[in-house]
Amino acid sequence: MSESERPAGYDPRDYDPVSVTVDVVALTIRDGALHVLLVRRGNPPYAGMWALPGGFVRGVRDAEDLPDAAVRELAEETGLNAEQGQLERIHLEQLGTYGTPGRDPRMRVISVAYLAFAPELPDPKAGGDAADAAWVPVGRLGLTDGGDQAPGTTRRLAFDHAQILVDGLERARGKLEYTPLATAFCAPEFTVPELRAVYEAVWGEELHAGNFHRKVLSVPGFVESTGTTSDRGGRKGGPRPKLYRAGDARLLHPALLRPSREEEIR
Amino acid sequence: MSESERPAGYDPRDYDPVSVTVDVVALTIRDGALHVLLVRRGNPPYAGMWALPGGFVRGVRDAEDLPDAAVRELAEETGLNAEQGQLERIHLEQLGTYGTPGRDPRMRVISVAYLAFAPELPDPKAGGDAADAAWVPVGRLGLTDGGDQAPGTTRRLAFDHAQILVDGLERARGKLEYTPLATAFCAPEFTVPELRAVYEAVWGEELHAGNFHRKVLSVPGFVESTGTTSDRGGRKGGPRPKLYRAGDARLLHPALLRPSREEEIR
DNA sequence: ATAATAGTGTCTCTGAGACAGTATCGG
DNA sequence: CCGATACTGTCTCAGAGACACTATTAT
Numbered sequence: 198m199s200e201s202e203r204p205a206g207y208d209p210r211d212y213d214p215v216s217v218t219v220d221v222v223a224l225t226i227r228d229g230a231l232h233v234l235l236v237r238r239g240n241p242p243y244a245g246m247w248a249l250p251g252g253f254v255r256g257v258r259d260a261e262d263l264p265d266a267a268v269r270e271l272a273e274e275t276g277l278n279a280e281q282g283q284l285e286r287i288h289l290e291q292l293g294t295y296g297t298p299g300r301d302p303r304m305r306v307i308s309v310a311y312l313a314f315a316p317e318l319p320d321p322k323a324g325g326d327a328a329d330a331a332w333v334p335v336g337r338l339g340l341t342d343g344g345d346q347a348p349g350t351t352r353r354l355a356f357d358h359a360q361i362l363v364d365g366l367e368r369a370r371g372k373l374e375y376t377p378l379a380t381a382f383c384a385p386e387f388t389v390p391e392l393r394a395v396y397e398a399v400w401g402e403e404l405h406a407g408n409f410h411r412k413v414l415s416v417p418g419f420v421e422s423t424g425t426t427s428d429r430g431g432r433k434g435g436p437r438p439k440l441y442r443a444g445d446a447r448l449l450h451p452a453l454l455r456p457s458r459e460e461e462i463r
Numbered sequence: 464m465s466e467s468e469r470p471a472g473y474d475p476r477d478y479d480p481v482s483v484t485v486d487v488v489a490l491t492i493r494d495g496a497l498h499v500l501l502v503r504r505g506n507p508p509y510a511g512m513w514a515l516p517g518g519f520v521r522g523v524r525d526a527e528d529l530p531d532a533a534v535r536e537l538a539e540e541t542g543l544n545a546e547q548g549q550l551e552r553i554h555l556e557q558l559g560t561y562g563t564p565g566r567d568p569r570m571r572v573i574s575v576a577y578l579a580f581a582p583e584l585p586d587p588k589a590g591g592d593a594a595d596a597a598w599v600p601v602g603r604l605g606l607t608d609g610g611d612q613a614p615g616t617t618r619r620l621a622f623d624h625a626q627i628l629v630d631g632l633e634r635a636r637g638k639l640e641y642t643p644l645a646t647a648f649c650a651p652e653f654t655v656p657e658l659r660a661v662y663e664a665v666w667g668e669e670l671h672a673g674n675f676h677r678k679v680l681s682v683p684g685f686v687e688s689t690g691t692t693s694d695r696g697g698r699k700g701g702p703r704p705k706l707y708r709a710g711d712a713r714l715l716h717p718a719l720l721r722p723s724r725e726e727e728i729r
Numbered sequence: 730a731t732a733a734t735a736g737t738g739t740c741t742c743t744g745a746g747a748c749a750g751t752a753t754c755g756g
Numbered sequence: 757c758c759g760a761t762a763c764t765g766t767c768t769c770a771g772a773g774a775c776a777c778t779a780t781t782a783t
Contacts, residue, residue: 214480214523215481215482215483215520215522215523217483217573254573257570257571260564260571261564262564263563291559293557294529294557296483297529298526298527305522307520307529307575309562389736390734405773406734406735407735407738407775408772408773408774410736410737411736412772415771430780430782431734432782433732433733433734433782434732434733434734434780434782434783435733435734435735435736435780436735436736436781437781438735439735439736445729446729447728448727448728450724451770456772456773458714458716461713461714462684462712462713462714463684463711463712655762655763656762671747672761672763673748674745674746674747676763678744695754695755696754696755697760697761698755698760698761699756699761700753700754700756700760701752701759702763703754703762704761705763720745722745
């Protein structure tokens with residue numbers, strides 16, 4: 198810290214004002230597809246455009262920690278509430294901080310982005326400052342790796358939120374490889390095919406059912422059997438799959454690596 | 464963003480003031496041991512204690528991007544300068560943001576931490592607000608996984624910098640596994656034994672020389688031969704090792720996994 | 730009945746790690 | 757000369773992926 202050249206009673210209000218926000222990339226699986234929670238902005242700038250839910254961190258009065266701010270914004274702008282335990286099972290982790298000058302046209306804003314993973318949740322109710330809120334399929338956003346929109350895509354995200362979303366997706370894809378995070382997208386009891394559907398939705402590619410099954414069961418602590426069986430077979434037939442709970446592993450060893458990432462190596 | 468309930472000409476100065484700093488975990492290898500760059504604080508709080516180099520982000524006047532602020536603080540407080548290219552070959556990446564209320568006893572400060580990797584650099588000259596600056600062997604800090612100090616350790620770090628350092632070390636250890644980052648600790652031309660020494664210093668365990676050698680050469684794009692040979696053998700004898708440059712790979716595939724991390728899995 | 734699915738068996742190939750062996754260097 | 761070191765060869769074992777096969781379910 199290099200603040201020591203300033204007087205001891207130094208008040209940041211007199212100095213270089215920076216605003217701090219949190220933005221949340223909240224992901225879930227719906228109908229077998231990866232969805233992100235977006236809100237439609239009610240006011241300028243970017244009025245009418247979709248954006249990640251987020252808002253100012255309470256800095257001094259009612260000072261709150263950054264993860265608390267993320268949860269609060271998630272609740273405020275979507276109507277999800279803690280009383281019903283809807284926020285209980287949400288995995289939250291810090292994604293990164295975005296502070297390039299000019300990213301907000303009005304003033305200097307530094308945003309701490311969080312990544313949230315949730316099992317299937319109800320449709321959000323617009324609240325707080327959001328004119329609207331919805332789970333949006335990630336595939337329909339036409340994102341490219343650079344965070345820009347693909348040609349012909351009309352939907353855009355406010356600020357640099359497209360880049361934040363791309364970074365969040367890449368983080369999520371990687372985390373599925375070496376952590377049991379995929380179970381956070383599932384109900385408390387789930388089947389191996391359901392777990393595979395999570396991997397396929399997030400990674401965007403089909404996996405070999407048989408090898409995936411054997412692999413999941415062979416990783417120590419990934420899943421543990423409940424001894425029970427689902428009450429229905431697959432959607433188009435097949436035996437009733439067994440039910441599992443999340444195990445106690447924090448890391449998957451060996452990891453479940455994504456097939457064929459040759460293009461990302463160089 | 465939830466600022467829309469505020470008037471359009473809203474000035475953050477009138478609102479909840481938050482200060483933003485950057486702190487840098489700068490790592491290098493000296494004499495076969497991992498070192499971190501620390502500065503001794505000249506002013507309260509924590510006067511006389513060691514801390515990570517860092518300082519305020521210029522927010523509005525001369526607004527600077529976050530990585531630029533990290534490089535500037537690194538230069539200011541250590542005397543390393545860009546003219547001599549000392550900052551050229553430094554790898555810099557964002558580590559995380561620390562904003563728990565109370566982490567700075569004076570006011571609400573949110574700090575964006577950066578992680579820097581450098582080849583061997585000269586001793587720093589204290590500058591800026593630092594009373595002193597030095598490369599300190601990480602092993603002598605007595606850090607535990609939780610970021611607290613081990614019993615009997617007198618040296619402590621200011622603020623929550625011990626935790627930031629622990630997080631940075633863990634990030635560095637992981638990054639060596641699946642990226643060619645270790646080459647950033649080496650001179651432009653290096654030998655396989657030198658590269659192995661980097662892994663051993665960061666991971667804190669000895670590696671099998673023969674298997675390491677074969678593994679490094681088998682990963683596509685990790686290193687490329689210069690065709691030349693070092694002018695001296697190992698420190699206690701042995702053939703002259705061949706010289707290599709960093710290759711063009713961005714990811715190591717297959718990865719070089721750390722041996723025996725059983726304890727971290729559960 | 731038919732098609733789709735859950736789950737298992739088997740084979741092959743890659744790669745990690747243990748170990749041995751050879752050539753080359755410093756002291 | 758001696759010991760340490762740079763590499764290379766070889767063997768074994770674990771694991772990933774392709775494929776095949778059976779049993780069970782929805783339609």
